[in-house]
Amino acid sequence: MPSPRSDWGKVQRLARSACTRTPQQRRLQLRLHAAVGPGACVLVAGATGGVGQLVTAKLLDRGYQVRALCRNREKATQLFPPEQSKKIEIVYADLRDASAAQRLTESIDAVCCVTGTTAFPSQRWKGNNGPQQTDYVSVKNLIDACPGNLQRFILNTSAGVDRSGSLPFSILNLFGVLRYKKEAERVLQSSGLPYTIVRPGRLTDGPYTSYDLNTLLQATSGSRQNIRLSPNDDLNGQTSRLACAEAIVQALQSNIVENRAFALESSDGQGPGSDAAQWKALFSAL
Ligand SMILES: NC(=O)c1ccc[n+]([C@@H]2O[C@H](COP(=O)([O-])OP(=O)(O)OC[C@H]3O[C@@H](n4cnc5c(N)ncnc54)[C@H](OP(=O)(O)O)[C@@H]3O)[C@@H](O)[C@H]2O)c1
Numbered sequence: 001m002p003s004p005r006s007d008w009g010k011v012q013r014l015a016r017s018a019c020t021r022t023p024q025q026r027r028l029q030l031r032l033h034a035a036v037g038p039g040a041c042v043l044v045a046g047a048t049g050g051v052g053q054l055v056t057a058k059l060l061d062r063g064y065q066v067r068a069l070c071r072n073r074e075k076a077t078q079l080f081p082p083e084q085s086k087k088i089e090i091v092y093a094d095l096r097d098a099s100a101a102q103r104l105t106e107s108i109d110a111v112c113c114v115t116g117t118t119a120f121p122s123q124r125w126k127g128n129n130g131p132q133q134t135d136y137v138s139v140k141n142l143i144d145a146c147p148g149n150l151q152r153f154i155l156n157t158s159a160g161v162d163r164s165g166s167l168p169f170s171i172l173n174l175f176g177v178l179r180y181k182k183e184a185e186r187v188l189q190s191s192g193l194p195y196t197i198v199r200p201g202r203l204t205d206g207p208y209t210s211y212d213l214n215t216l217l218q219a220t221s222g223s224r225q226n227i228r229l230s231p232n233d234d235l236n237g238q239t240s241r242l243a244c245a246e247a248i249v250q251a252l253q254s255n256i257v258e259n260r261a262f263a264l265e266s267s268d269g270q271g272p273g274s275d276a277a278q279w280k281a282l283f284s285a286l
Contacts, residue, residue: 050207
């Protein structure tokens with residue numbers, strides 16, 4: 001946490017610069033950065049997905065209230081059986097429908113958005129469910145539906161969003177997945193909401209389709225626990241879904257990465273696990 005003195009210095013700097021800014025920029029600038037701690041109500045969009053189920057399990061374990069946004073009732077009931085779902089509020093919506101998104105965001109404090117689809121044509125694209133609708137339209141609908149006092153919107157996108165014209169990302173982007181993710185990043189960055197953008201590389205570990213939430217918390221990424229972060233889109237390694245979910249939860253609790261984007265990869269070696277002090281050091285070095 002910044003000391004009261006450094007907060008005061010920041011207020012003075014912001015007040016000085018406020019004179020030259022528009023009212024919207026002033027509202028943005030004068031808000032002090034805030035971490036979102038346990039007890040807060042977090043909407044997890046894509047809660048039944050590979051990263052989403054891990055984010056949900058970690059948030060519940062750390063004392064957050066979770067509103068799990070799901071689309072598929074069968075999958076949701078399997079993943080969040082009634083005895084565990086007492087602690088979770090499960091809501092159903094397809095984010096392609098803007099009015100459905102509006103109904104889900106009442107009194108939330110933060111959003112972790114880990115929705116996604118395949119980069120190449122697949123069964124999942126059936127019914128106008130490809131990257132444009134999933135990675136751009138749905139994310140924009142969710143951003144537009146958020147209350148103005150939201151404390152953080154964490155958006156999971158991908159390595160390559162700034163390199164979609166060069167190999168190997170130009171291949172991954174043949175059907176536009178990186179372009180639409182980048183457009184969603186831009187919408188979030190200009191929304192005025194406090195945000196963090198997380199850009200993992202190719203995801204490994206999971207999805208743990210037949211695990212319950214307690215078992216999910218025991219999963220490890222084996223020998224690949226080392227974490228590397230970068231403020232730029234310049235990492236090419238793979239990323240464990242466990243590391244990605246942990247980074248999202250740690251980012252929620254950190255004011256250092258508010259209004260920042262970072263890339264993330266996992267490699268052989270020891271890592272921070274769920275140690276907040278080690279994540280703080282990684283975030284501070286960005
Ligand atoms: N796979 C990789 O190597 C890789 C690499 C970098 C980044 N990423 C990105 O990382 C994120 C997480 O990946 P993942 O593999 O964990 O994802 P995933 O298992 O494919 O899960 C995606 C989730 O999003 C939900 N969803 C999709 N469209 C929706 C909509 N219109 N309304 C509501 N929910 C919707 C899905 O619900 P349904 O089950 O109902 O479809 C599912 O729960 C994705 O954004 C992905 O693009 C992936």
